[in-house]
Amino acid sequence: MADVQAPRVDASVKKRFLCVNRKTPYGTIYALEALEVVLISAAFEQDVSLAFLDDGVFQLAKGQSTAGIGMKNFSPTYKALGDYDVRKIYVEKESLDERGLAPADLMEITYEDEAEGFAEKPLIRIVSRAELSEIMAQQDILLNF
Amino acid sequence: MKFGILVNEGPYTHQASDSAYQFVKAALERGHEIFRVFFYHDGVNNGTRLMVPPQDDRNLQQAWSQLAEKHQLDLVVCIAAAQRRGVLDAGEAKRHGKDADNIAPGFRISGLGQLIEAGMVADRLVVFGD
Numbered sequence: 001m002a003d004v005q006a007p008r009v010d011a012s013v014k015k016r017f018l019c020v021n022r023k024t025p026y027g028t029i030y031a032l033e034a035l036e037v038v039l040i041s042a043a044f045e046q047d048v049s050l051a052f053l054d055d056g057v058f059q060l061a062k063g064q065s066t067a068g069i070g071m072k073n074f075s076p077t078y079k080a081l082g083d084y085d086v087r088k089i090y091v092e093k094e095s096l097d098e099r100g101l102a103p104a105d106l107m108e109i110t111y112e113d114e115a116e117g118f119a120e121k122p123l124i125r126i127v128s129r130a131e132l133s134e135i136m137a138q139q140d141i142l143l144n145f
Numbered sequence: 146m147k148f149g150i151l152v153n154e155g156p157y158t159h160q161a162s163d164s165a166y167q168f169v170k171a172a173l174e175r176g177h178e179i180f181r182v183f184f185y186h187d188g189v190n191n192g193t194r195l196m197v198p199p200q201d202d203r204n205l206q207q208a209w210s211q212l213a214e215k216h217q218l219d220l221v222v223c224i225a226a227a228q229r230r231g232v233l234d235a236g237e238a239k240r241h242g243k244d245a246d247n248i249a250p251g252f253r254i255s256g257l258g259q260l261i262e263a264g265m266v267a268d269r270l271v272v273f274g275d
Contacts, residue, residue: 013265015264017264029186033185033225033226036257037185037261040256040257040258040261041261043258044258044261046261140264141264142272143151143272144153144272145274
């Protein structure tokens, strides 16, 4: 596909993009197409992070199986986000609590820290609603999906 | 101010397309610049010239196309989202062996990089969705 294009803008422009994921993974296409945006954004060397809140926390649930619904299970792609230079994945604690989920119910997503001999480090940070609000306020671009 | 616009919902089912159109029109009338309008998810359906709404209703595709012609707007439909939903230009139709295309005048099909670029270039990226 012709999806990846070299940016023709000033390469020194670096903005903070936050992809906000609020919906269940398979009930609508938003989760899948939001992920596609994040993967493409890596080519532009922007400061990209992701937030999962409301029903969006289900996107990171462990052990997803789509065999019964005839849809593609794209959840393994989240595990590759570290390779796409994503360094921050925020999950809202209140959203987990409200849905009876704990951090242990989420997939393990790691990145290799170049500064420390490529040590594997967790990408997911559990944050409170108030903290996430602050994080949103610090962004240049909010992409709501 | 220089705006980038993201339209995430299809016409008629959601108000988002109408709101985006009204916003763009008003911004241009006030002398602002619209760097690009990017159509994603079902928003790509704004760009099919085959829509035929009732005569006493607005025609969103025509509204966009006319606005684009008047102001040289860059209306970009996401290629991956468009292919899923059957919105094709002549080149894509040929490439995929389809017997027709339906992209509307003033719209062009391109990649998601165009959305990221709009975010980088614009002073504000305004998202219209649910």
